[in-house]
Amino acid sequence: MNKLFAIIASLFFVPLTLSADWTEVRIGTEGAYPPWNGTNAAGELEGAEIDMANELCDRMGVNCTFVVQDWDGIIPALLNGKYDVIIAGMSITDERKEKVDFSVGYMTDGACLVVSGDSQMASFSPSKESINLFNTDAATKQVTGQVVALLKGKTVGVQGGTIHQNFVEQYAPSAELKTYSTQDDLNLDMGAGRLDVGLADCGAFDDYMAKADSNLTSIQPTLSGGPFGDGVGGAFRKDDDDLREMFNAAIKSALADGTIGRISKEWFGRDISM
Amino acid sequence: MNFSLIFESFLKILNGLALSLEIIVLSLILGFLASILIVLMRLSKNILFSRFSRGFIFSIRGTPLLVQIYFIYYGLAQFSFIRDSFLWIILKEPFWCGVIALTINTSAYTAEIIRSGLNAISKGQIESATAFGMTKFQTFKRILIPQALRQSIPAYSNEIILMIKSSSLVSIITIMEMTGIARKIISTTFAPIEVFIAAGIIYLFLNYLITIIFRQVEKRYSVSY
Numbered sequence: 001m002n003k004l005f006a007i008i009a010s011l012f013f014v015p016l017t018l019s020a021d022w023t024e025v026r027i028g029t030e031g032a033y034p035p036w037n038g039t040n041a042a043g044e045l046e047g048a049e050i051d052m053a054n055e056l057c058d059r060m061g062v063n064c065t066f067v068v069q070d071w072d073g074i075i076p077a078l079l080n081g082k083y084d085v086i087i088a089g090m091s092i093t094d095e096r097k098e099k100v101d102f103s104v105g106y107m108t109d110g111a112c113l114v115v116s117g118d119s120q121m122a123s124f125s126p127s128k129e130s131i132n133l134f135n136t137d138a139a140t141k142q143v144t145g146q147v148v149a150l151l152k153g154k155t156v157g158v159q160g161g162t163i164h165q166n167f168v169e170q171y172a173p174s175a176e177l178k179t180y181s182t183q184d185d186l187n188l189d190m191g192a193g194r195l196d197v198g199l200a201d202c203g204a205f206d207d208y209m210a211k212a213d214s215n216l217t218s219i220q221p222t223l224s225g226g227p228f229g230d231g232v233g234g235a236f237r238k239d240d241d242d243l244r245e246m247f248n249a250a251i252k253s254a255l256a257d258g259t260i261g262r263i264s265k266e267w268f269g270r271d272i273s274m
Numbered sequence: 275m276n277f278s279l280i281f282e283s284f285l286k287i288l289n290g291l292a293l294s295l296e297i298i299v300l301s302l303i304l305g306f307l308a309s310i311l312i313v314l315m316r317l318s319k320n321i322l323f324s325r326f327s328r329g330f331i332f333s334i335r336g337t338p339l340l341v342q343i344y345f346i347y348y349g350l351a352q353f354s355f356i357r358d359s360f361l362w363i364i365l366k367e368p369f370w371c372g373v374i375a376l377t378i379n380t381s382a383y384t385a386e387i388i389r390s391g392l393n394a395i396s397k398g399q400i401e402s403a404t405a406f407g408m409t410k411f412q413t414f415k416r417i418l419i420p421q422a423l424r425q426s427i428p429a430y431s432n433e434i435i436l437m438i439k440s441s442s443l444v445s446i447i448t449i450m451e452m453t454g455i456a457r458k459i460i461s462t463t464f465a466p467i468e469v470f471i472a473a474g475i476i477y478l479f480l481n482y483l484i485t486i487i488f489r490q491v492e493k494r495y496s497v498s499y
Contacts, residue, residue, distance in 0.1 A: 072457060072461065073460075073466060075464040076464050095462065099464050160458065161461025161462070165461070178448040179448065179458065180448065181446060181457075188351070189351070189448075191351075191352075192351030193351075194351070194368075
């Protein structure tokens with residue numbers, strides 16, 4: 001009986017990271033953020049990051065398996081050892097850097113404001129098509145001010161725990177913020193007309209906006225920099241520098257020979273590689 | 275384990291207590307009233323009424339509350355004739371969608387609780403009441419309902435506890451009640467254990483209160499055979 005108890009007890013203490021020489025790598029992804037990482041009708045993962053991750057694993061000569069995890073718990077589950085790297089459209093931000101380390105960025109997509117085609121906001125036309133919030137020139141400041149004024153008092157929907165939520169909280173605190181656990185739910189509520197404005201990566205709205213009965217339209221400017229961070233990268237536990245360096249080398253080579261550019265074109269219709 | 279985070283989260287989550295209670299109390303009251311109607315229909319001689327009521331109870335008890343909440347909030351909003359109707363004034367609001375879903379859910383369960391309370395009353399009592407010349411309504415009001423309710427107290431306290439816990443599900447439709455706030459804190463601290471411990475303590479305390487209150491209620495009113 002004591003032996004049995006000891007065996008059962010020991011099961012709880014099996015180290016989660018079995019090997020440090022990385023022949024097997026577990027990749028955590030959300031599977032609900034197409035075209036970055038989505039799930040097709042057959043229940044299989046697909047998307048630009050899935051193709052890219054498979055390519056990177058080939059280059060590193062490691063065996064990769066994917067683990068699907070809700071966005072809510074995607075960083076805690078990495079820290080708890082459920083997988084070894086997050087590849088899930090995660091932007092590199094200072095807030096996240098406190099908990100995880102990032103690889104170099106591999107892709108970057110601006111954030112888009114989406115509104116109903118019938119709304120007055122649909123005709124909003126700022127003097128710049130896109131703004132980078134790291135810039136401090138007068139033109140950027142002016143357009144930023146216009147966007148902030150536009151969002152004032154509006155109901156704005158974002159996925160919870162994202163750069164988009166951070167942007168609204170920092171720049172437009174007077175907006176009524178609604179947070180959703182997945183992009184799908186946000187799209188549905190946008191379509192239902194419960195929201196004035198939706199904010200997410202531009203590509204994340206494409207599928208839904210392409211639907212025949214959708215009356216949504218994205219307005220300028222596209223947003224980047226500032227709370228939107230430094231592009232999208234893989235996230236690692238802070239003590240896995242060796243694995244992060246392996247990914248950095250593979251990402252750099254796949255960026256250099258245009259592979260990531262080609263994959264992003266396939267899924268986004270444009271090259272968003274960094 | 276970060277104890278100061280537990281404490282900070284605790285205070286923040288308490289801000290959602292009023293909204294949680296509003297949703298719970300409103301749904302319980304509306305659900306209880308609806309359940310009486312459902313029981314009356316269920317016991318009615320009119321076959322349409324009783325069939326409808328039976329089907330309603332079967333489908334609500336047979337499907338997950340999560341699915342019911344999704345259906346009412348996201349599902350109904352898909353139909354443009356609903357969005358164009360007066361119903362949209364209510365269905366547009368996450369708060370009311372949450373209350374409606376919880377009300378419908380608890381009404382089905384409460385109806386079954388009351389029905390089993392009624393079934394426990396012996397036929398002889400109804401016959402005696404009729405022999406005394408009471409009308410059907412009088413029999414119901416004086417003989418059946420008081421006994422059925424007393425009979426139902428333990429099961430109903432259980433239902434209230436379930437409702438307190440179920441109310442956490444409405445956070446998925448953007449309602450910032452206690453669980454919604456907890457999830458928001460987690461999205462910036464990435465520390466689910468500390469935050470959910472804080473939320474769990476509040477739910478535990480609420481249910482502890484309910485348990486104590488109903489222990490007293492049971493002592494006073496419960497029937498013992």
